[in-house]
Amino acid sequence: MSELPENPAPCTRVLIAEDDPVFRRVLAAAISRIGVDTETVSNGDEAYERVQRGGVDFLVLDYQMPICSGIEFLERMATGKQNKHDLPPTILCTAKGFEIDGPALSERFGLVAILHKPFSATQLGTLISENLL
Numbered sequence: 001m002s003e004l005p006e007n008p009a010p011c012t013r014v015l016i017a018e019d020d021p022v023f024r025r026v027l028a029a030a031i032s033r034i035g036v037d038t039e040t041v042s043n044g045d046e047a048y049e050r051v052q053r054g055g056v057d058f059l060v061l062d063y064q065m066p067i068c069s070g071i072e073f074l075e076r077m078a079t080g081k082q083n084k085h086d087l088p089p090t091i092l093c094t095a096k097g098f099e100i101d102g103p104a105l106s107e108r109f110g111l112v113a114i115l116h117k118p119f120s121a122t123q124l125g126t127l128i129s130e131n132l133l
Contacts, residue, residue, distance in 0.1 A: 017044060025040075057089075070092055078109060092109075094117065
């Protein structure tokens with residue numbers, strides 16, 4: 001496995017919203033290797049509640065989750081008048097290929113990237129590092 005980037009910033013918290021418990025643990029382990037704190041939730045509702053409390057510097061969000069999908073979360077953040085915090089830099093992860101309009105989603109929600117599963121830990125770590133400086 002290739003080298004991951006070094007710690008981008010002290011006291012950085014990355015929130016991972018992913019419904020698959022195994023992939024959630026894999027993401028948390030990979031992101032922790034770049035020296036940031038991680039926190040995980042299993043759906044968009046939990047992610048929304050956690051972001052509203054503040055202290056989230058970066059978000060890794062699954063596209064398709066039960067209860068509240070990644071897109072529903074993003075729409076809620078974009079249109080919600082009760083937002084206390086802006087949307088942190090966000091990477092949207094998806095197993096969908098050409099079924100989604102990546103450029104339109106990126107522009108609409110200001111996404112850092114859309115990563116198609118499977119993707120490399122190095123790629124994820126680099127994107128997080130580059131966008132937390």
